[in-house]
Amino acid sequence: MTFVDQAVRARTAARALAVLTRTRKDAALHAMADALAAASDPVLAANALDVDAARAAGTSAALVDRLTLTPSRLDAMAAGLRALAALPDPVGDVVRGWTNPNGVRVRQVRVPLGVVGIIYEARPNVTADAAGICLKAGNAALLRGSSSTINSNRAVMAALRAGLAAAGLPEDAVQLVEGDRGVTGEMMAARGLVDVLIPRGGAGLINAVVDGSKVPVIETGTGNCHLFVDASADEDMAIAIMLNAKVQRPSVCNALETLLVHADIAGSFLPRALAALAAAGVTVHGTPAVAAYSADVVPAGPDEFDDEYLSLDLACDVVEGLDAAIAHIRAHTTGHSETIVTSDRRSAEVFTAEVDAAAVLVNASSRFVDGGEFGFGAEIGISTQKLHARGPMGLVEMTSTKYVVDGDGQVRA
Known part of the structure; x- marks a missing residue:
């Protein structure tokens, strides 16, 4: 089947999904979760093939971690689908409404985006998360995973489609897009068949899609996330937040x-922090200002403050104050998540007002910037752009709106 064939089938499925009741969509999500749980053995076996191939190819430990599924991660994928079923359905929500002086009634109503194409690297859990979110929001999904997870994605997709079929919904509501790089180009050129593209992965992938797509793109960005420890910070709190944000799962954005x-x-702070790290x-x-406190510090290269390591590596500098910290962040941020630890409310207010990012945190770990932690259920990704969606993208962000205008024969003068 060609990509165009898949896209046409997705558009047909999207029309059916757009008018589904919440009850039917939620039943399908539970059926997909059940099918995924039942397929645990084949999914994990397929994933083992991908992990073995990645290790044989010399893939970094961070990327291997991203593509690895475990029984607990698979359980979490199924639980994520069930959690989506428990969330309110955004489709049909009235964003605002009013009645004009002439009696014409205007409502702005949430509607599905339509056909959503998602191009992503590693992370086979994205296959289930994206499929579930798109379905709940009434969208059909065309999922283009990376070759490094092809076996995992095929197994996950087979289970999801089996769940859709069991629920009486069109299997073409969720499809895996396979093929060489030319297929990615077809997706980016499919204006009129695909309503929006969402790239999720490294800077190279994201930039290629943003620069080359004719289809509207929601940009999910890389995460060069900063933590500024202010002069008034509680040092114990700062160290706990630092370690959680860096160490809990270093391979994520x-x-x-x-x-x-x-x-x-x-x-006082750096000797303790460096020892803990x-x-x-x-x-x-x-x-050099950091290296003065420990012989273990590696000299930072000129470009390292722009790096997203995704590993157990951390760039570090000493700054003269809040303004200098904000200036540094402005120069190097990717607009993802930026944190201050401080006991000074004024410093917190200045930081949150002047730092431009999808999420700005005060005295909390950047690991909280996540759709699940925000109560959105699973997420498509974290948008670092400013149009339509910004930050963790849950169900609401996977809808658009239309205006419904009701009259009683009024005409414009």
């Missing part, structure tokens, strides 16, 4: 990549 420390607290296996790439 909301993990900490750059630590900035106020000069007034550097003498070393104990956690983190390599710190620092400026």
